[in-house]
Structures are given as structure tokens and as C-alpha cells.
Amino acid sequence: MEYSRRKFISFLGKASLGAMVMPPFLISCGSTTTPIDTKNTSKEVLERLRRLTLEALPASDKDDLLLTKGLDYHTIIKWQDPISDKDTFGFNNDFTCFIPLDKNNPKDGLLWVNHESINPLYVSGYNHRKYKNPELNKTKEQVDKEMYDVGGSIVRIKEVNGRWKVVENDPYNRRITAKTPIELNWDSPIKGKTTVIGTHSNCSGGITPWNTFLTCEENYHDYYGETEYDGNNVATHKKSWHGWEHFNNYPTEHYGWVVEIDPKSGKAQKHVALGRFAHECCTLYELDDKRVVAYSGDDKNDEYLYKFISSKPGSLKDGTLYVADTINGKWLSLDWETQPILKQKFKDQTEVLIRVREAAELLGATELNRPEDIEIDPITGHILVTLTNNKPKGDYHGSILKIEETNGAFDALTFKASTYIAGGEENGFSCPDNLAFDLAGNLWMTSDISGSSMNRPDKPYYMPFKNNSLFVIPRYGEDAGKVIRVASAPRDAELTGPWFSPDGKTLFLSVQHPGERTTDLNNPTSKWPFDGDNIPKPAVVAITGDLIEKMNKLNLIES
Template structure:
């Protein structure tokens, strides 16, 4: 659907909790726009303004700091351990961010959702496995409890005053969702004998719904409670996790690996079984004209798949069919037990298909991809962009961005065309794309996810790129189509969760796991954000400045 200029600008301002009805739109991992016609972005005044933007990109850097290009500034909003209420504090390793203003007329006051993906026990609980020959014998339940508290998500009211964003401490909306928060399964049949799960973990990227709730996605869920694996005869066995939580809490692995929806006003959460169980990087929604929703999600693991859920009822993330992509032949394959005899041979019902989604996808012949991570919908063309981070096993060290064009531009279509939009590598100046976001002028922003253990190694593939970074691909002007580095992360960190404020003047961004390669807490590999105690802390920052406003010029004209 296309809007005229006035309708589009009006729509952009309605991403707030106070709006009862929105036009058909998409909401995803940092995306605030809906596909629009090109003439909206090609008026003479708009193009002149965009051409005037002087982008002076950064060179690769391994400086232990958050470095920004000319025309940008940042300030820290929240860091690990900050008190958000009398009983709660901000969690560890913040990832996806999402901002919902209270009032559509005021973009400076609202709720910030932040994912907390995982913990570094050395910092969070004081557990250092390197000190012991049999490390787990020395771990305590109290240490695990600290770790469980520090993952999940945070809801915090933030407000901008005199150009600075600050958390509103003790606001009634402020709360934590943790690995011990009780949440229901949005499904009629029990999951491993239960209708509820205890907690959420591995919260990587996410999304937002048309009804203005948060989606947080459980990615590397097997890191905490392990996984159930099946042999050729269907006999199950347990694979241990590397975090080892199941030694203290025997929670079923099947209760994790889902898309979780959180109500920002109440904190109530539910897990959506119909979207499938796998390492969800994000969940990007598009609302069709009849109010049915389409949800795109990728499985962030080597040789896994791209998925799409199409609801059969308006506003439902339960009733509908989950599909997996065959990108070679351009087909969406139905993971539907009733219509797929080959799935009936392997699984007893649709619930088992959804619990064992990865196995079902491979039975149908879905295309193996190189770690499909974040997904965004281009606000100009409507194409779907998918970050394929890398795949060491296939010698794909630098990854690429995949473009999906649904047939006739219909998001509930069952056929599509796939192509590579841009490949990583030294030629294009980036490696390992991860989180994606489009701004109001259609410029593509993305972050990189080079492993901390492999960055800045003379004999490795990433030496030329140095620290992880934030990039932009301008849509117009003299730099159109080029990859430009606008931010460089502190040591060992990655930049995650880019999300623009509704007025386009602020980019919320997470700085995740600075100092992750630290082996001695008294000699950390990073000390960012330089709080004076010498301890690195994950944090969420607000990036502002003249350059941000110019890049979002469409909204300001």
C-alpha cells in the first residue's frame, strides 16, 4: 500500500501507545515505516537536502571507545546495574531496543524495551570456571540466581530533557522480565507437559506488534538448559548446555526457543508456539489490509533457515501456518502437519512439528543459509532484507545481505525471488552484518557481529575491519549505495538493536559485551563506559546530532 506524503508523515508520528488505530503497516527490528512510492522520497527539495549531507565516515579502529563520525554525539541512558526502581536494576548484555512514546504528539517521553541476551559469569556472578579443574563443583545456586536475574528484558520509562535522554527512576512502568518470570504458552496443547514456562533467555533481537506490544526473541536457548536430541529411531537424549543452569533448575529445553510477547503496560508475557521453535534472531511483522499479520524470523545458526508465519485470523499470532523458505526455487514451504504426509511420518502432531521446527524444515528441503539474523522490510520498495552473518564451515567469513521480493509485492504470497543485495568483505568495507534498520528517508543502517575471539587477529580474516561498527548505506545523494562507517565499538563489543525515535532525531543503540574477552577481572580488555571502577559495562546509548537529523530529512521537511 502507498501513502501520499501527508499520510505517510502522519503515519510515522503514530508509533505511540496512545493511538487506537493505525493504517496497514510494518513494525520490525528498528523499522518505523511502511512501503511507500518512490516519488515521496524524490521531490526536488528532499533530494537537494539529502545531497547536502556530508558523510565523513570513520576508518577502522581498535580504540577502546565508542567512536562516532563527525556530526554525531552520544550519551549513555542505561548501563548494567543501574537501578530502575526500588527493587529492580538494569540487566546485562543489552541487545534489541524498542521505544514506544506515550503520546503521538510527543516523541520525547515513552517506554524503552531492552533485551538482555546472556551473561558473562565472571562479571555478573563472580564465577570463574578457569580457576577450577572441575568448575561446576564449585558453582553455587546463588551465583546462578544472579545470572538468571540479569537476562530477559527491561522496560524503562525514558524522557528527553534539554537534548539528553534519561531514565525515569521508579516510574510505575519500570520492571524486569527475567529467567524466572512466569509466562504462558499461546497454544492449546501443552509443551512438554506444561501450559506455562518459567522465564525467558537468550533474548537477542525482537520486534513490535500492530497492537503495540514488544516481541523479544529467544535465540541461543540451548546455552542455558541444553537441548533434547533424537537419534534415528526417535529416542531422545539430553545435550548439556554450556551455562549449566539445568544442573540447578531442571527446566525443559522445549520451553525455550520461542518468540515472546510482552505487554509494556503490565509486563505480562506469553510465548508464541505457532511461529516455531529455533534460534530466533528477530520477529518482524507486517499487517495486511485485512488485519492478518505476517511474521518473518530467521534461525541464527549455521545451515539453518528463514521462516514466515501467515495468520489466518486478524491480529493473531496463534492461528495460521508457519512456512520455511526454499530460496533456490523461490517457494515458501508449509510446515503444516495436516497437509504434509512427509511430516506425518516423522511427527505425531502439529505441536511436535513446531517444537522440532529445525528437523521439520530439513525434511521439507528448505534451503540452508549462513546464519540468518535480523530482517527488515525496505520502506521504499517493500523488499525484505535478511542479514546472513557468516558461516565458517562454508568459508563464508564475511556474510551478506539477502533480498527477498515477494510475488506481486504480497507478503502472504507463497512464491518469491531471492538475490544477494550486498556481500561482505574488504571490497565493500564491512563484515558479518547483523542488525538492520531503515530510517525515515529509506537509508539502510546496519551493525556488524565479528566474534570477539577472532577480531584484530593478525592471522584471521577480520584484521582489516578492526572493531565492530555501525554502518549506513545512503539511499540518495553523492554517496548513494556506498557503505559508510558511522560508529566504531569499544574493544570486544558489538553494536546492536538500532532503533530510531519517532521524530528521527535519536538513534537508540546498544553497546553489548565490551571487554568480553577478559580473563582477569582486574585487567579487563575494555573499561568502557569509563565509570571509574575499571569494569566494562554493557549499556544503551542515545546517538543524536546534526547528521542524524539530516539523514532523516524526509520527516523534517
């Protein structure tokens, strides 16, 4: 472990705060490094900070949200809570993102929350274990309920006396669902449409320099299936798990995109230029000339890492999409006009973007083990990519990949790829998922051991980790480089969407799918958040406490 700690410190780098590379649009929204005023910090306080040690939380299979010493939480909002007179909060909340309404007031703003998926047993009463064919056994009314509970929510929240609360019936509070009309940001129609119906499978996301939310459609095939092509380029339809295609005539090609949401108007658009695949996230960097670079991973076994470089300032339409060859350190262009091999297979750029997985394979991109969240180190500018796992290939615990763009240029077409750390018992975590840097550059990480695998004796490789957890890897102080568990999720749940408030004093976090292995509603596998209904409910919580504030000040010692 000592070797891993030294390697981690070297991996992240301990550059001075003057070398900070994070763009201003992220600095203004928190979730990055911001220099702290030291004028009124006494030597005694600094010495206490130097000696600060984190108390690691032991792995637990208890049905509760457990936090280490120095942290506390309260629930902001949970499934079915009203956000207005007509709308309620959706199911299985994932990515969170907070934008203050006034940049001078970090305690009042708009919270975006993804609703990734539904458990039909809770949402519509459809029992997948009892009924195997939704085409025959599910009703339109049940599908309508399911369509409402995915997408996302915008809620205005305020911190009052140390607790974050939803502003009831605020004009900004609204839902985006699988029935919301959404424009395609593209010149050519897709399956005859320039406006499509709804968004779903919304996993992680991002934020733009112009202060809009990005929400990413991941496992879209679960709802409308997928179009598959044989060696002769003949298409067939593969059925979905939830069977929505039997009730709605919405082509699957309308899903699998990055969706941009205006927080104040709720207007949405899908960015075709970023490609169609199981987007886990979309992380943007704004260049000096205001062009943007967008990183996104395809969360599926043996899929790829992508980067879009815009050719015009502030555009997510005009530019080129690339896929990573991590073996040779090259970004491979997915431009139909300049790639003869793509012209042989696809009729135009639109088809390349719809079938981008096939295009990436043709170009020789490097298969990766479920690339999920992507974050940019605010100190060094290195790009960190979580590779959650790849069980068929024997990778049960995943790893974190580091991308170093040539000369630190985010629009470079070459890079160096290396593995920083692999999951497993030796390093204290398994299946890394979401990442976030706090105001001092400490790295926070959630895990994603599937509900079907955790706490099962027949899956012994996951038994030591018990429930999913939240970890922090300090950058400074005596614990620098240690992987420290600071929260443990309720049963069957995963912790997702970590996002820091602008002042760094609150960590917004989703508790997703507690009790997902329930087969009998009268005997759920979890009862969190214990609100009296006797059923589990996904929820967003605010984590606060002295520990977060103290960790944010540890950079004073090193800077």
C-alpha cells in the first residue's frame, strides 16, 4: 500500500495552485480547485490541519447510509416527492449538478438530477420475474408511468440554517421525461424526424461553459431495443427489456445521445455530433479561443473512449468526433469525408454518428473495460477515466485510467495513456464509477458493484467490499494517497453523482436503487430512507460536516 500511495501522489502531481488548469466556467460552479485565503489562518490551525487524519469507515452490509466521523447528511428530495402542483420527483436518481442563481450566493440555485432507470415492480407494478413478455403482459398505462419516472428533474434548492430544502412550487421546478419533445441539433433528420420524443437512461452528465446541464443517455437499448446489422449491412431489431417499442412508435435511433438542458427554460436538445452510444458522462473543457472539447465514455464491455473537438466557439455541433487508440496514444478521426474505410461502410456522416460503435471498431480503436465517468484533474490537467470492470475478461474490480494530452493541449491528437491504480482488496475498493475533485483537489470516488453481485457468497471476489461506498483519496497531509472509505450505501444501492456546492461545504450525492433486488413489495430488501412507507426510495442527500471543510483547507499546507 505504501507503494500505491507514493504512486498516487506522483500520479496526481503536487503542483502549486498557481498551475491550476481548470477553466473558469467550472471554477464558478464548484467541483474544482480554488485558492483559499490564508490571511486569518493561524499557525495553530495549520498545524492541526497537518495532523488531520481521516477515520476510515469499515465495509458494511447494513441497510443504512453510514458516514465516517466528521460527516453528516440530510435528505433533500426523494422519489415521488412533489416538486410542483403537477410534478413529482422521478425514480433512480443518478448525476447531480448545481448552478447558483446568483454567483455571489452559493446557497440558492438550481439542482439538476438524472433519473436513469425504473424498477417496474415499484413504478408500474409490472413484475418481470412473473411475466416474461412485456408485449403481452404490460399495459399502456404501465408504460406511461414508467416513461414519466425517467429523464430528469430541475428543482430550486436553498440552504436554510445548515439544511438544503426544495423551494416548493418554484417556477423553475420542472420535469423532463420520456415524453418531452426534444430537438436534434443536426442538419439532417434521423429516421425522418428533427424533433424526437423524450429522454431516458440518463446516467451521468456534465455542465457547459454557458451554464446549461448535460445529461447522457446510457442504456437506451433497455427501452426501445437496438438496431443490429449483419455482415451484409442488413438491419434487424433486437427487442428491449422493458418493451416500450410495442406501445410507442419511437425509433431506437432517437436515443443514445448527449442531451443539453437549459436550466431556466427547460428547453432541451440532443447533440448528434457527439455520437450515439451508452454515454456515461460528458465532460467539457473550454479552450482559450472558446472552442470546447468534450470527453465521453461508452459504458459497455469492450467499448471505447471518445473526444469531440469543436471547430467553432461554443459549439457542440460543428467539429470532429474522435475515438481513442490508447495503445498507440492517438485520437482517431470519425470524419466520414476523410476516412475511406468509413465511406465503404456508411452512406454519410449521420450514419457514422448513429452507428459510431461500428465505425470506431473499423478504425481500430482500443476496447476498454466499461469506460464510465471522466474528470479533469484541476491541478495537472490530466484526464481520469474510471474503467468499472469487465467480468467476461476476468476484470472484476476495474481501474482508473489516466490520459495525458500531448503538451497539456486538450485539442491535441496524441496522448499518453497509463493505468494508475487497479481495484481489488489490496487497494481497498472495487468497481470505480463516479469521480469528483473537491475544492482542494482531493479525489472522491463512488463504487458500482451490481446488486446482483454484492454480498453473495457465490461471488467471493466482491464479499470483502460489502455494500457500495464513497471513498476519498486525499492529495495532501498525512493520509495523502490512501483510499479511505467515508460512506457506505444502503442495501442494493449505489452512491452516484457526487457534486460539490460552490463554497465546497456540501457534497450533493444520489442514493440510487436501494432495495433493487426486492421480489415481494411486502418484504423489501431495503427500507431506506425510512420515511414510514416501508419501501425503499431513491433520494438525493446533502453531505456536510467539519471534515469536508478541513479537507478543503489541506492545500494550505502544500501551497
